[in-house]
Amino acid sequence: MAADALLEVRNLSVRFATGDGPVYAVNDLDLEVRRGEVLGMVGESGSGKSQTWLAVMGLLAKNGRAEGSVCLGGKEILNLPQRALTRLRGDRMAMIFQDPMTAMNPFLTVGRQMTEVLEWHRHLSRREARARCVAALESVHISDAARRLSMYPHEFSGGMRQRVMIATALLTEPELLICDEPTTALDVTVQAQILALLDELRQRFGTAIVLVTHDLGVIAQLADRVTVMYAGRQVEQAEVHSLYGAYRHPYTEGLLRSVPRLDEPRSARLATIPGRPPDLASRPAGCPFEPRCAYVTEICRQQMPPLVSVGDAHLRACHYDGALGRLEPDA
Numbered sequence: 001m002a003a004d005a006l007l008e009v010r011n012l013s014v015r016f017a018t019g020d021g022p023v024y025a026v027n028d029l030d031l032e033v034r035r036g037e038v039l040g041m042v043g044e045s046g047s048g049k050s051q052t053w054l055a056v057m058g059l060l061a062k063n064g065r066a067e068g069s070v071c072l073g074g075k076e077i078l079n080l081p082q083r084a085l086t087r088l089r090g091d092r093m094a095m096i097f098q099d100p101m102t103a104m105n106p107f108l109t110v111g112r113q114m115t116e117v118l119e120w121h122r123h124l125s126r127r128e129a130r131a132r133c134v135a136a137l138e139s140v141h142i143s144d145a146a147r148r149l150s151m152y153p154h155e156f157s158g159g160m161r162q163r164v165m166i167a168t169a170l171l172t173e174p175e176l177l178i179c180d181e182p183t184t185a186l187d188v189t190v191q192a193q194i195l196a197l198l199d200e201l202r203q204r205f206g207t208a209i210v211l212v213t214h215d216l217g218v219i220a221q222l223a224d225r226v227t228v229m230y231a232g233r234q235v236e237q238a239e240v241h242s243l244y245g246a247y248r249h250p251y252t253e254g255l256l257r258s259v260p261r262l263d264e265p266r267s268a269r270l271a272t273i274p275g276r277p278p279d280l281a282s283r284p285a286g287c288p289f290e291p292r293c294a295y296v297t298e299i300c301r302q303q304m305p306p307l308v309s310v311g312d313a314h315l316r317a318c319h320y321d322g323a324l325g326r327l328e329p330d331a
């Protein structure tokens with residue numbers, strides 16, 4: 001364990017029971033989040049990103065089951081009783097989502113929703129709580145904060161609602177803030193503003209941030225380290241500059257190849273890797289990326305490649321030892 005590890009995830013698996021049998025959403029995941037860092041997690045839709053962090057937060061759907069170990073500050077928190085989890089979620093870690101409306105009550109003013117958090121977790125009086133909420137809104141650059149406390153969620157724009165969510169999450173000064181696609185629903189300009197805001201908050205408060213996204217461009221702007229998910233598994237983990245400069249996994253190559261340019265219209269920015277992600281109801285013996293991989297050999301079909309070190313805090317799960325780069329940008 002790194003000395004500065006805040007969260008340690010060991011051998012985490014998430015499985016859902018469904019009418020058609022089990023769905024293996026997250027498999028044997030090992031990672032850590034260090035104090036004050038931004039850890040990016042990237043992968044296509046359905047690769048297990050959200051379920052990983054919902055499991056950490058104790059927020060899986062009823063048919064989901066998490067196994068393994070998750071330690072926060074050295075203490076096991078996976079599958080704690082609901083009461084303990086509720087407290088932990090407010091006190092030490094918080095999560096924000098792509099669509100803040102899902103986490104907000106449309107019938108309560110923003111001020112009521114924010115002060116409730118403080119009254120519950122910090123036992124502040126209504127008045128003290130209000131003052132803290134105004135300060136929190138100001139820290140995410142919402143002007144005229146006192147007046148806005150009496151507004152309802154639908155009276156805010158998408159970008160403003162995301163700011164309110166971030167402000168609410170930060171009220172209790174959590175050590176860990178998990179952001180699940182926080183900018184996916186926003187247009188490019190607002191997206192950049194929210195990412196800049198997260199960066200600022202990390203620097204001011206030393207909050208560790210997990211940034212979950214399907215967009216490597218977002219990771220490049222903010223993350224220190226990045227982990228790449230495919231079919232519920234980590235396939236590569238590295239510092240951001242070494243991932244971009246010297247990626248070691250064919251899937252990462254495909255993702256980087258499909259990174260859109262910011263000056264292209266959004267519709268043109270949805271390039272994808274040919275083929276489809278595997279069905280998570282089956283557990284292949286070999287590498288799950290094999291049907292889509294340009295480097296596949298016989299062993300790939302037979303053996304699951306383990307996640308191993310390839311030097312310098314760089315891990316990957318792939319049998320192929322040769323040079324990558326077969327996927328030319330214009331191929």
Ligand SMILES: Nc1ncnc2c1ncn2[C@@H]1O[C@H](COP(=O)(O)OP(=O)(O)O)[C@@H](O)[C@H]1O
Pocket residue numbers: 016017018023025043044045046047048049050051052061063064280
């Ligand atoms: N309640 C559920 N029951 C069955 N399968 C689920 C449930 N919730 C999520 N899944 C499946 O888990 C897989 C991973 O989902 P998720 O982590 O949300 O992906 P993403 O990487 O897009 O965030 C998906 O195949 C999804 O269909």
Ligand code: SF4
Pocket residue numbers: 249250251287288289290291293294295296297300305317318319320
């Ligand atoms: S293990 Fe084989 S199939 Fe999987 S990514 Fe590596 S080369 Fe491709």
Ligand SMILES: [Mg+2]
Pocket residue numbers: 049050051180181
């Ligand atoms: Mg998701």
